[in-house]
Amino acid sequence: MKVPLLDLKAQYATIREEVERTVLEILESQWFILGPNVQECEKQIGEYCHCPHAVGVTSGTDALLISLMAEQIGPGDEVITTPYTFFATAGSVSRVGATPVFVDICPKTFNIEASQIESRITEKTKAIIPVHLYGQCAAMDPIMEIASRHGLVVIEDAAQAIGAEYKGRRAGSIGHYGCFSFFPSKNLGCAGDGGIVTTQDPDRAERLRTLRAHGSKPKYYHQLIGGNFRLDAIQAAIICVKLKYLDGWTKARQANADRYRHLFTETGLVEKGLVTLPLDLSQTTGSRHIYNQFVIRVPNRDALRSHLTERGIGTEIYYPVPMHLQECFAPLGYHEGDLPESELAARETIALPIYPELSEDQITCVVQEIRAFLESSS
Numbered sequence: 001m002k003v004p005l006l007d008l009k010a011q012y013a014t015i016r017e018e019v020e021r022t023v024l025e026i027l028e029s030q031w032f033i034l035g036p037n038v039q040e041c042e043k044q045i046g047e048y049c050h051c052p053h054a055v056g057v058t059s060g061t062d063a064l065l066i067s068l069m070a071e072q073i074g075p076g077d078e079v080i081t082t083p084y085t086f087f088a089t090a091g092s093v094s095r096v097g098a099t100p101v102f103v104d105i106c107p108k109t110f111n112i113e114a115s116q117i118e119s120r121i122t123e124k125t126k127a128i129i130p131v132h133l134y135g136q137c138a139a140m141d142p143i144m145e146i147a148s149r150h151g152l153v154v155i156e157d158a159a160q161a162i163g164a165e166y167k168g169r170r171a172g173s174i175g176h177y178g179c180f181s182f183f184p185s186k187n188l189g190c191a192g193d194g195g196i197v198t199t200q201d202p203d204r205a206e207r208l209r210t211l212r213a214h215g216s217k218p219k220y221y222h223q224l225i226g227g228n229f230r231l232d233a234i235q236a237a238i239i240c241v242k243l244k245y246l247d248g249w250t251k252a253r254q255a256n257a258d259r260y261r262h263l264f265t266e267t268g269l270v271e272k273g274l275v276t277l278p279l280d281l282s283q284t285t286g287s288r289h290i291y292n293q294f295v296i297r298v299p300n301r302d303a304l305r306s307h308l309t310e311r312g313i314g315t316e317i318y319y320p321v322p323m324h325l326q327e328c329f330a331p332l333g334y335h336e337g338d339l340p341e342s343e344l345a346a347r348e349t350i351a352l353p354i355y356p357e358l359s360e361d362q363i364t365c366v367v368q369e370i371r372a373f374l375e376s377s378s
Helices: 008-029 036-048 060-070 087-095 140-150 202-212 233-267 301-310 327-332 340-348 360-377
Strands: 053-057 078-081 099-102 125-129 153-157 177-181 195-199 294-297 349-352
Touching (some): 008 233, 036 053, 036 195, 036 233, 053 060, 060 177, 078 087, 099 327, 125 140, 140 153, 233 294, 301 349, 340 349
Parallel strands (some): 078 099, 078 125, 153 177
Antiparallel strands (some): 053 195, 177 195
C-alpha cells in the first residue's frame, strides 16, 4: 500500500472551489500587495492565536528575522536557542550579525531544555528563541521567568505550532513575539511562502509594520532600515479560506496520533524498547499538541527508512545534523558530544505520515511494516 508522507492534493480537493473563487476575486481586483485581504488575514490569525496584533510577512524565516530586527539585535549580541530545529532559527540570528548560543533539548519533547538556559546567559545575551517543535509548545513558564529575571526578549518560533497550547495559552501569545510559517506543508499552509508575527504589544506591532515596508512611514520617508517583508494578498486570502478548517484538520491529526499510539503499543514494540513514541503533554498539563509531525525513535533508523521507502511509505528525517555541528557554524567552536541529546535525536528519530486525510488502513500498514522490519532485525 502506498502511503505518502504528505498528500496536499487530497486536502486541496476538499476546498478547491472556495480557493479558486477567492484567488479569482483578487485577480479581478488587481490588489496583490498588502491591502484588505492581508488585513483580514492578520485579524483572523491574531484572534486565533489570542493576540491583539498580527503582522503578515513573506515567510516564517522572515518572521524570525524581522522580530530580531525590531529588537535591534545585532553584532556583539547573543541569542539562546536550540540546535535541534530547522536552519531558519539559528540562521536568522546570524543574519542580523548576532551569535546563536545553543542549549540542548529535552529528550522526551525535543524542545529546548529550559533548566539549562540560565547557565548560558552572559552580559551579551539579548533574547531567547524557544522552538515549539513538531507542534508541541516548549516549557514557556520557566523560559518566561528566566527572561524576566534577566531582561531578555522571548521570540517564539511557532512555525510548526499554530493552534498549539501551553497550559491553555496559544503558541505565539506567551512571548514578546510569535513567529509562524505558512509554508505549504504546514498544518495551515498557503500556496507558496508566507508568515506572520504575533505580539501583545502595540508598539512592537507598529515597528514590525514599518520594518516590513523598507522601514518607511509614511511612504518614501524612512525612519528605519527595514526590508521587503510584505505578505501578498493571494497568500493571505488562501490562509483565510483554510483557517476555518484548521481545527478539524488538527482533530484528525490528533486522532491519527492516537491510532499510532494504540497500534504501536499493541504490537509490543514500545514495551520491548524498539519504538519510543513522542510525549504528548496534553493529558497532564492542559496543553494542546497539533502534530505538525509524528516523530518516533527507533534503532537502525536509516535502515528502517530505506525499508519503508522500498514499500512506498513516505518518511522524513528532522533533522539529521543539529545546528551546532553544521559546517557554517564551525567558527562557534562546538564539537560532537557537546549537546548529546540533540545529537542522539538526530540519529534516532523518523517522522511518519500524520496528515488529516490518512486512512486507518494506511496507518495500520505503516505500523505493520515497521514491526516487520524491527522484529526481523532485532
